[in-house]
Amino acid sequence: MQEFFQQIARQFAQTSWLEWLGTLTGFLCVYLAAKQNIWNWPISIISVASYAILFYNAKLYGDTVLQFYFLSTAVYGWYYWIRRKEEKKKPIVKASKGQLLLCLLAILILTLSIGYLLDSKTNSDVPYIDAFCTSVSFVAQFLMTRKVLQNWLLWVFVDICYIPLYIHKDLMLTAVLYLVFTLIAWNGYRDWQKTYKNFA
Structure with missing residues (x-):
């Protein structure tokens, strides 16, 4: 555990401005998303651009492609959230069991497909x-x-x-960020659940 914190300290000292930018804007956009603040979408654009470069350099090609997906969903999400607000519909919905099963199936198919491509077409070690x-x-x-x-x-x-995964890739600051993301995501779930129940 002591070695982990020493690595974090070294990482802070050696972290590039690009990773700092991605980390800070990433934290801000996830925090704002948890608070249902529409500004999470434009801020996420800065974060994903930073991380697209960082992940490519770390040979995390799946995550690199993911950043471009995040970019497109940021534009879509921004539009969709504005439209939902204007239409005065219930802001939060709950997926059915059938929809969740489709999500799991999509994850399985995507994992096998992307994994095969990364394994056969890139030099990724993971x-x-x-x-x-x-x-x-x-x-x-x-x-x-x-x-x-x-x-x-x-x-x-x-x-x-x-x-x-990020510890394995020596992206210690990003690993810490994702620990914080975990806490924000759990808090976001609790906040959204309260809002959902208020509209139910």
């Missing part, structure tokens, strides 16, 4: 782990754009999965 985390994030992000309550449970799960 192709299927990268693919799994990327696939869960794809689905969680889509659910967030639709304001589906359970998106936060997927984020809690995948953020925990990402922590050892």
Whole structure:
């Protein structure tokens, strides 16, 4: 444990301005999303641009592609949240069991497909782990754009999965960020659940 904190201290000292930018804007956009603040979407654009470069350099190609997906969903989410607000519909919805099963199936298919591509076409040393985390994030992000309550449970799960992956890649500051993301995601789930119940 002491070695872990020493590595974090060294990482803070050696962290590039790009990782700092991605980390700070990443924290801010997730915090704002948990608070249902629409500004999470434009701020996320800065974060994903930073992390696209960082993850490419770390040979996390699934996560690199994921950043471009995040970019497109940021634009879509921004539009969708504005539209939902204007239409005065219930802001948060809950996925049915059938919809959740479809989400799990999508994660499985994406993991196998992306994992195969990363394993056969890139020099990634963690192709299927990268693919799994990327696939869960794809689905969680889509659910967030639709304001589906359970998106936060997927984020809690995948953020925990990402922590050892980023430690393995010597991205200690990012690993710490994802620990914080886990806490924010859990808090986001509780806050959204309260809002959902108030509209039920």
